[in-house]
Amino acid sequence: MLRTCTILMLLSIVMVMTACNISGSEETSSEGSEVKENQEQQQEKTVPEDTMSDDGQQNSATDESEQSSNTTDDESSDDRDIAKPELYEPEEVSGRDNPEEGSGDVYPEALENLELPYIYENTLVYSGTINPEQSIRFEISQPDSEEVENVDPEVTEQGHFALPLDGMELEAGDELIVYVMGNMPHEQQFVLPIQPAEDGMELVESTSDTAVMNDIKEATDLPEFYENTSTYYGKTLPGVSVEVSEVDAFVASTQDLEVEEEGDFHGDFSNFPYQAAGEAGLQEGQHLLFRMTDEDGNLALFLTDILAPSDDPNYDGPISE
Incomplete structure (x- = not known):
């Protein structure tokens, strides 16, 4: 009887020890897995997939960012x-x-x-x-x-x-x-x-364009000019004078346009350039040069094409806005 009890106790001790070893092994395995997973995640953060080249070499994410920035700047400059x-x-x-x-x-x-x-x-x-x-x-x-x-x-x-x-x-x-x-x-x-x-x-x-000259260009509005335009309207900066020159003649005719205080201007082109008997006026395909000069002598230039006559039988010229 005593021998039987002794054997049962030994078996119990063996089972307890076995269970402990198994539990410890599982915990160790779990901890190792977590460490390995953390290392992989950290490695992914350090080396993004899209910075790897085709030959497997690692590129710098910072370099790629700088290249992208430079490309954007170049495009804007262009x-x-x-x-x-x-x-x-x-x-x-x-x-x-x-x-x-x-x-x-x-x-x-x-x-x-x-x-x-x-x-x-x-x-x-x-x-x-x-x-x-x-x-x-x-x-x-x-x-x-x-x-x-x-x-x-x-x-x-x-x-x-x-x-x-x-x-x-x-x-x-x-x-x-x-x-x-x-x-x-x-x-x-x-x-x-x-x-x-x-x-x-x-x-x-x-x-040597200056900021003032660019301001004049941005503020100037020149409507289309048709062959049958007789009265022409446009707009520029206040204080800017407007002169128009004929471009397609050896000796160019010029005329000054009347400019209002707000910058609106207009001119009569019914006899520009001056037409003697048998001569033609402005024709489709020719050009006019508009000179915009401010009070300080800054000059902005505009070259305008003369278009075919307007189809509107009552057309006299562009309407001032």
Whole structure:
């Protein structure tokens, strides 16, 4: 009897110990699994899947973020970029030959505020800047003639000038002679080679656009101009004067438009340009140059296409808003 009791007690002890070992093993396994899972999660946070390259190498998430930021900035910069002409180097295009000063030298006075953009084969209107205290003259060859016409465009208080050139037959490789005069021992001559045609260079504008000039452009509203327009209305900033030039004639006609205090302007085009007997007025496919000049001499330019006559038999011109 005693032996039987002893055997039962030993069996009980063995069963208890076995159960404890099994429980401890399960707890250890569970703890190990949790540690491994935490390590994997931490590894996923450290190395995002989308930063792995095709060859299995790890890329920096920071580098990718910087690249994305740079791409966005580049795209925004491209959106802001506007086609601008290149500039002639004064030393390369100077045509003055003065033995006392040396051939090709440029007077320092001529370089003050000087900006001569490229002229292109398809340029209709050319503009740039010089010293406001100086003047500029262009030698324009007359069509089908060896004669030359001297044209002196008006220079604003900021030194801006603009000149219609469509009456001149421009060919790439030809040269346009320009003189800058005033406050120098002699006039300064520049020989500007004509560049091959380039899209967007029908109107060559100064590359030194200012915030004021951009403000004028943003505030200016020019409705469409039809061949049968007789009264024209538009809007610009208050205090800005408006002048319109004919572009497609060798000697351009100009007229000033009346500008109201709020910036609304209008003009009578029923006889512009002046028409002698048998002459035609403005025609479809021709152009008009609008010059907007503020009181400080900042100049903004607009080149407008003349459209086919309006189908409205009662059309007189755009209605002012």
